[in-house]
């Protein structure tokens with residue numbers, strides 16, 4: 001098989017569609033850098049770091065906020081762009097639908113199931129937190145839906161190492177992410193909810209599996225997922241979304257890790273924040 005650096009046809013260079021897509025890719029990259037810098041200084045005020053939530057606008061129901069910020073762009077908007085942005089419907093091959101399906105596997109869980117089943121300590125979250133996720137999600141999910149709607153992959157791309165390894169990483173990351181979030185949920189199920197309490201009440205040290213190595217295996221798992229997505233789609237759209245996700249994960253994992261150390265004297269000293277053995 002001949003290795004092709006770009007294994008698909010996309011918009012022709014110089015067309016308006018081309019410039020809109022890659023103009024937004026550049027904007028998405030800049031937004032990822034700004035997000036990292038600002039969230040590294042001040043964590044977004046929800047969950048463990050919700051002390052400054054009042055500065056981020058009126059409080060709204062937390063489950064509704066997460067469904068709005070993740071399901072609307074991640075499921076509805078993503079599907080709309082995927083089906084509407086196409087040269088012709090008949091252009092789409094099975095591979096386009098496979099990529100569509102695995103993206104939805106994540107967003108249906110993250111946008112609908114996760115907010116409904118998690119045991120949040122606070123029933124409310126600031127409107128700014130909802131908008132701070134909703135707006136970037138519209139941008140990055142547009143880019144990814146646009147890419148997989150329009151790209152015409154080579155017929156033999158199924159056998160390409162980028163596709164095989166990418167899908168494998170996506171699925172491994174998905175399992176890690178789901179498992180890690182489930183572990184956090186179980187802590188409150190077995191040890192007490194402390195609903196609407198403040199400070200560290202209602203938080204416990206998680207143990208077992210990847211929690212022995214890092215404080216935030218949920219972020220680690222999702223990062224692996226998006227690296228897999230970028231590899232499988234071989235796209236700049238996937239790459240900037242991974243950069244944005246990494247920006248939030250690294251910044252927040254740092255704050256979560258410091259928070260655990262400050263709040264639990266017996267916090268395991270060798271645990272890293274997000275990358276096993278490294279960071």
Ligand SMILES: NC(=O)c1ccc[n+]([C@@H]2O[C@H](COP(=O)([O-])OP(=O)(O)OC[C@H]3O[C@@H](n4cnc5c(N)ncnc54)[C@H](OP(=O)(O)O)[C@@H]3O)[C@@H](O)[C@H]2O)c1
Pocket residue numbers: 046047048118119120121122177181184185187188202203204205206218219222244245248249252
């Ligand atoms: N792609 C992206 O850009 C992006 C960005 C952010 C998050 N996410 C994903 O969204 C999901 C949730 O993220 P998150 O930032 O909300 O994660 P998180 O801070 O780890 O919290 C997840 C859940 O577990 C609870 N929890 C956390 N630590 C706990 C502890 N020590 N003891 C008991 N309960 C604990 C939290 O309760 P409280 O809410 O009461 O703290 C929340 O319900 C993750 O899967 C993450 O990968 C994606």
